Each structure stands twice: as C-alpha cells, then as structure tokens.
Amino acid sequence: DAKTTQPNSMESNEEEPVHLPCNHSTISGTDYIHWYRQLPSQGPEYVIHGLTSNVNNRMASLAIAEDRKSSTLILHRATLRDAAVYYCIPVLFTSGTYKYIFGTGTRLKVLA
Amino acid sequence: GAVVSQHPSWVICKSGTSVKIECRSLDFQATTMFWYRQFPKQSLMLMATSNEGSKATYEQGVEKDKFLINHASLTLSTLTVTSAHPEDSSFYICSARHLNRAGNQPQHFGDGTRLSIL
Numbered sequence: 691d692a693k694t695t696q697p698n699s700m701e702s703n704e705e706e707p708v709h710l711p712c713n714h715s716t717i718s719g720t721d722y723i724h725w726y727r728q729l730p731s732q733g734p735e736y737v738i739h740g741l742t743s744n745v746n747n748r749m750a751s752l753a754i755a756e757d758r759k760s761s762t763l764i765l766h767r768a769t770l771r772d773a774a775v776y777y778c779i780p781v782l783f784t785s786g787t788y789k790y791i792f793g794t795g796t797r798l799k800v801l802a
Numbered sequence: 803g804a805v806v807s808q809h810p811s812w813v814i815c816k817s818g819t820s821v822k823i824e825c826r827s828l829d830f831q832a833t834t835m836f837w838y839r840q841f842p843k844q845s846l847m848l849m850a851t852s853n854e855g856s857k858a859t860y861e862q863g864v865e866k867d868k869f870l871i872n873h874a875s876l877t878l879s880t881l882t883v884t885s886a887h888p889e890d891s892s893f894y895i896c897s898a899r900h901l902n903r904a905g906n907q908p909q910h911f912g913d914g915t916r917l918s919i920l
Binding site (some may be wrong): 732 | 808836838848851853859906908912914916
C-alpha cells in the first residue's frame with residue numbers, strides 16, 4: 691500500500707503563501723493524489739486532487755513532482771480559516787474498490 | 803452540491819445499548835459509501851466499505867458483528883454499533899462517492915457523529 695509522510699505541524703503568517711509537502715514514494719503509476727483538510731469536530735473537506743500534472747482550483751494549487759514521489763499543496767494566501775489538519779491521500783484500488791488510507795496529516799497554524 | 807448528511811451529530815448512551823448512525827447523500831446517488839472512525843488526536847481509520855444492495859466489506863481488525871452496516875438505497879447507509887461499550891466511544895464519519903463518477907474521484911464526507919458510551 692502507498693504510504694505518505696507529512697510534517698506533523700507547520701506555521702504560517704496570515705496573508706503569506708503556505709507550501710505543505712507530502713512524500714508518497716511508494717505510490718503506483720495510476721494512483722491519484724487527493725488532499726483534504728479537517729477542522730475540529732468536522733468531517734474532512736475536499737481541497738484538490740491530481741495525477742501527474744499540476745492542478746489549480748479556487749482553494750489551492752497542487753504541484754506534483756515529475757517522478758510522482760512527492761507533491762506539495764500550495765495555499766497562496768493563508769487566512770485564519772485555513773488553520774486545519776491537511777491530509778495527503780493516495781487513492782488505492784484494492785479489494786475491488788478505490789479507498790482512502792489516511793496518514794497522520796499536517797496541522798497548519800495560521801498566525802494573525 | 804454533493805452534500806452528505808449524518809445523523810445524529812452526537813449521541814450519549816449507556817453501556818450495552820445499540821446505536822444507529824445514518825449517512826445520507828442529499829443531492830446525489832452513491833453506490834459506495836465508506837465508514838471511518840477517528841479517536842482524539844488521531845487520523846481517520848477506514849472501517850468498512852458499504853455497497854448498495856450487497857454486503858459491506860470490512861477492514862482487517864473491524865468486527866462485522868459489532869459494527870453492522872446496511873446500504874439499502876443509493877442515498878442511505880447506516881452503521882449500527884451493537885452492544886456499545888466505553889471503548890467504542892469515538893468520532894464516526896461517513897463518506898460517499900458519486901454514482902456517476904470514476905472510482906478515483908473525490909469522496910464527499912459527512913460532518914461526523916460523536917458517540918460517547920457511559
């Protein structure tokens with residue numbers, strides 16, 4: 691199974707860009723990378739996903755390394771509302787279905 | 803769009819009680835729903851995959867007789883924690899995958915159910 695490694699925690703100043711790294715060196719060639727974030731006592735919220743190319747949406751950008759062994763979630767201007775635990779998740783096809791296996795995630799603190 | 807609703811949001815009950823948690827996809831149909839459990843300060847752990855009209859597939863170490871899953875329609879899956887004990891106290895979260903989307907597309911999560919067993 692593909693495993694992920696993320697920093698336990700990161701800090702950012704408000705209005706500054708944030709780069710959240712994820713190592714997924716055991717990922718297979720067809721596994722998508724999904725990113726979610728979770729606020730306390732809430733379910734995870736979808737942020738962005740990709741396979742090989744860099745991706746942009748209204749929430750964030752996703753930069754995927756050429757060898758696909760790592761990716762970086764980019765929040766262009768952090769706000770206080772971005773403080774959350776961010777999970778990088780390879781989507782695994784196993785036992786006939788696509789599944790998420792959550793790692794430990796990165797707790798992002800945003801300083802005013 | 804793609805809203806998943808869980809009910810109840812929280813429940814407190816006595817040891818030995820069975821508790822049912824509902825997961826509904828409100829504005830889309832889902833052949834596949836997933837149930838996760840999350841302990842304080844920990845990550846989500848996948849418990850089982852629920853498929854409409856068929857038996858759920860449980861992850862290793864999850865007791866299927868303890869955690870009964872029913873997925874009777876394309877918009878509803880239920881998780882029943884049978885004879886719950888204090889060690890079953892946790893945050894239970896469901897997610898659903900859109901019927902017409904590829905399996906590697908995003909899941910949509912509910913807001914979770916906090917279960918406390920006294």
